[in-house]
Amino acid sequence: MKETDEEEVEFEEPAPEDFLFDEEETVDEKDKKRRKTVLFRVIGLIVAVVLILQVGNIWFNILSEESRELTETSEELSQQEDVSIYKEAVVAIQGNGGRGTGFSISDNGYILTNHHVVSQRQPLTVSFPNGDYFTAEIVESMEEPDLALLKVDGEDLPFLTLRSSDAKENExxxxxxxxxxxxxxxxxxxxxxxxxxxxxxxxxxxxxxxxxxxxxxxxxxxxxxxxxxxxxxxxxxxxxxxxxxxxxxxxxxxxxxxxx
CATH class of the missing domain: 2.40.10.10 (Trypsin-like serine proteases)
Known part of the structure; x- marks a missing residue:
């Protein structure tokens, strides 16, 4: 019985090469992890720099002298009752990768803007100054003369009237x-x-x-x-x-x- 027990506990000792292989593999994995860490840090740094530049550009635009002058003039003109009413019909148009202006021309949702504001930028969102948001559909859009007619599903919307004749010089x-x-x-x-x-x-x-x-x-x-x-x-x-x-x-x- 003693001899049998000794046979049962026998095992084969691993060769030195086995230890060497495991050690090389571990070093390789560590090297890969280190490279990945460096790569992620570089990407993170680039993203941070881009964000900082964008934020800086935003504040530059907001605080620029030209923007301040526009804002001051706008605030003065907006005190006029008629101008404040006109503003209610002017909308912001937000599309895929772009933003522009449009204006309501009927109480049931027709919006006029430029072709280049909406071209290849669907889906389109139209927002009124009162906070109302609508999804807009393009009724017709022409590269020449750069006009687009949109439609939103709304009722009793503020709108501007189109004159039936062109403006006069010096008007x-x-x-x-x-x-x-x-x-x-x-x-x-x-x-x-x-x-x-x-x-x-x-x-x-x-x-x-x-x-x-x-x-x-x-x-x-x-x-x-x-x-x-x-x-x-x-x-x-x-x-x-x-x-x-x-x-x-x-x-x-x-x-x-x-x-x-």
Whole structure:
């Protein structure tokens, strides 16, 4: 029995190579973990730097002299009862990767803006100054002359009336829009001229990124144009707008929709 017990406890001793292999594998795993840690730290640092730059850019825009001037002017103009009413119909349009301005032109949800504000950016969200949010559908959109008609499912919405004729040169106007990170910014200017044959209206108002789709509003509250860009090569940033006559020309069924 003793001999049998001794046989049962016998075992084979591992070779030295086995220990060497385990040790090499452990070192390799540690090296991989170290490389991953370094990689994650580098990625984290890059993300942090990008976020810091974005936040810095946001604060720069907010605190810039130009933005402050726009805000001060807007606050003064917004004290006027008629201007405060116009603002209720000007909306912010948020899409996939972009933001712009639009404005309501009927109480049942038709919105006018630029083609480039909504093109390839669905789904689209339209927000009114009172806090109401809607999902918008594109009824019609044209690259030329850069116009888009949207529809939201709403009732009794504030709206601006489109004038039946184009504006006159030197006519006083307002532009209300969402430039940069600001919202509901009002500035005033004049119609400089209508640039035939291109049918583009030049306005003296300062126009910035985000103003696209803003209404050009006459003193009586009627919309006479839709902002789409600012003229190049001018430090003042004069605006370019599509005359209201062109809106009717390119959307011939618009009046019927508004009369529904």
């Amino acid at each position: 006083d106007i307002y532009v209300i829009g969402n430039p940069r990170l600001q919202t509901q910014i009002v500035n005033e200017g004049q119609i400089l001229n209508n640039e035939n044959p291109f049918q583009r209206m030049r306005i003296s108002n300062k126009i910035l990124p985000g103003h696209s789709g803003s209404p050009v509003i006459a003193q009586n509250g009627e919309v006479v144009g839709v902002v789409y860009a600012r003229s190049l090569g001018t430090e003042e940033g004069y605006g370019l707008a599509i005359p209201v006559g062109q809106v009717y020309d390119y959307f011939p069924s618009l009046q019927e929709l508004l009369d529904e």
